[in-house]
Amino acid sequence: MAGSTLGTLFRVTNFGESHGPAVGCVIDGCPPGMELSEADIQADLDRRRPGTSRHVTQRQEPDRVEILSGVYQGRTTGTPIALLIRNQDARSKDYSAIAETFRPGHADYTYWHKFGIRDPRGGGRSSARLTAPTVAAGAVARKWLAQQYGTTVRGYMSQLGPIRIPFESWDAVPNNPFFAPGESKLAELEAFMDQLRRDGDSIGARIEVVAERVPVGLGDPLYDRLDADIAHAMMGLNAVKGVEIGAGFASIEQRGTEHGDELTPDGFLSNNAGGVLGGISTGQPVTVSLAIKPTSSIRSPRRSIDKSGAPTVVETLGRHDPCVGIRATPIAEALLALVLADHALRQRAQGGDVRVETPDIARRQGQ
Template sequence: MSGNTFGTLFAVTNFGESHGPAIGCVIDGCPPGMELSEADIQVELDRRRPGTSRHVTQRAEPDQVEILSGVYEGRTTGTPIALLIRNTDQRSKDYSAIAQSFRPGHADYSYWHKFGIRDPRGGGRSSARLTAPTVAAGAVARKWLRERYGVQFRGCMTQVGEVAIPFESWDHVPNNPFFAPIADVSHLETYMDQLRKAGDSCGARVRVTASGMPVGLGEPLFDKLDADIAFAMMGLNAVKGVEIGAGFASVAQRGSTHGDSLSPQGFLSNNAGGVLGGISTGQDLDVSIAVKPTSSIITPRESIDTTGQSVEVVTKGRHDPCVGIRATPIVEALLALVVMEHALRQRAQCGDVRQAVAPIPASA
């Protein structure tokens, strides 16, 4: 099965299944000499892990990471870093009733036709459980980028279902289960409670930024920074849309408005989302994703089984009524992996390039 490795210079190979004994990844290409411990990675995994509030799946996984290789006496050695996360709270019996049926909205039908076999337990290889190793790898990338360039990654939820969430402050994001940038989330709590009682689900919109970006990351043609960002985000379970900068709002803008004017003090706007011609400008990368409604719901739906016969499917088990709630740390990690890959490319090809004029500030 191909398609399990993301990146080339900073290559992350993901392995495991939702209900297997363990999941994990192997990171190949991390520069040597960086201080790294399991605690550096665990802090990000704790933000993503299930069971943290009543609004997400109650699967109680501690998501404790183990570093198996690539670190000696607390520092990376430049050799592959193997990270392991053991599964401890699988309930495979929840999926026995649908082992021969295709759940609407899931990858069951396409997966079965592609491989002729599938692991129905929790979605197997198609499960969002496999985003935990991505977050672990992202934590390694984030640490290197922070220490090397001062890059910081932040994300938040900007909409859940029909409810738009205004931006108040990044300071609010760690203080509620929605990663919402607002102080009062009581109306979001009520909305999710009503949704869960109705046996239904909803989608979400998540925004992620990278500040302190160096200028010059990305290529002008096939390996554009924004193209790789979109590629990474669309690789996340349930993502159906990606916007960079003004995104689809660019359609209604005039050229006189959309083009980000420059001054000696910095850029005057950031409709481009920090990327021009596929290359970073030094402004904040600004990315938004659209996450579809959770496909695993208890509302009965029409489908077929593996023999082609009509069936009614009810998906029981422990599921997020909105998978977007826990998406923020994953989206941050994916953006970090893309920036890490391009930072290493830039260092390899253009590391000795010197400009006579320093870059302008990211913003006025």
């Protein structure tokens, strides 16, 4: 199946189905010599894992990762790293009622027309279950970036449905089920989600991801720009319908005197560019914002058709996230780390011996 591989030099191929024996990935191009164990990867998988609160799917998957190759005596060998995550709590019978119909808003209809066959069990290949291997691969990329450049990649939820969540502190993000950057809206978020579940409905969300201490010079214009590849990767995440870099759509209302990030000997005065100019990283934080649509699998009756084209009504049973955005933060972080690692290797290969006299002002100001 085309479209299952991301990256050029740090290359990740994703495999598996929602209700198959396992999901996983193969990472090709990870540099040799880096210490790597399952524990390095498991921490990020645990952040994404289902069943961790009443607001997400209650599918109980331990998501224990197994390293099958590419690591010897605790270090990467430079050969392909195969990661496996076994499926242990699939309930395929929950999907028997929709095997002959198409869920509105889901990929059922398009998969059927593209391939002439589809796996209805949990959405098969189109399931968000396939984001687990992405997070696993992203953990490897994140560790390499941190060791090589001190790069950090963090994310948070800034909006759930109509509720905007003000940024208060990074410290709050890991301490609540919403990845919210503060406590002021938690009670409102809890009440909103409880009512949403009673309504049998779903909602969208907005996720922010920030990479700091990114090297200057990543990105290959014209068609492999850093921001273009970031957008490409993020749009590969289930339910993402919009990607902004930096000021994004807010730049429509900005004047040039406001939008252009002025430079001084002490650093940039703003970051409307989101850390990317002309498709190349500036050394400032790379900032990305994602719009995530409401979950398509909901209990509420929806009009649809069956495979013969006859009208029908679809009610989706089973265990689903009423807001897929709640668990999207670690996935978005992983995707950004994968793109940055790939471009860092590409820059090292093509421009590793480039030397300029102009100082890295973003690094100088501690960004």
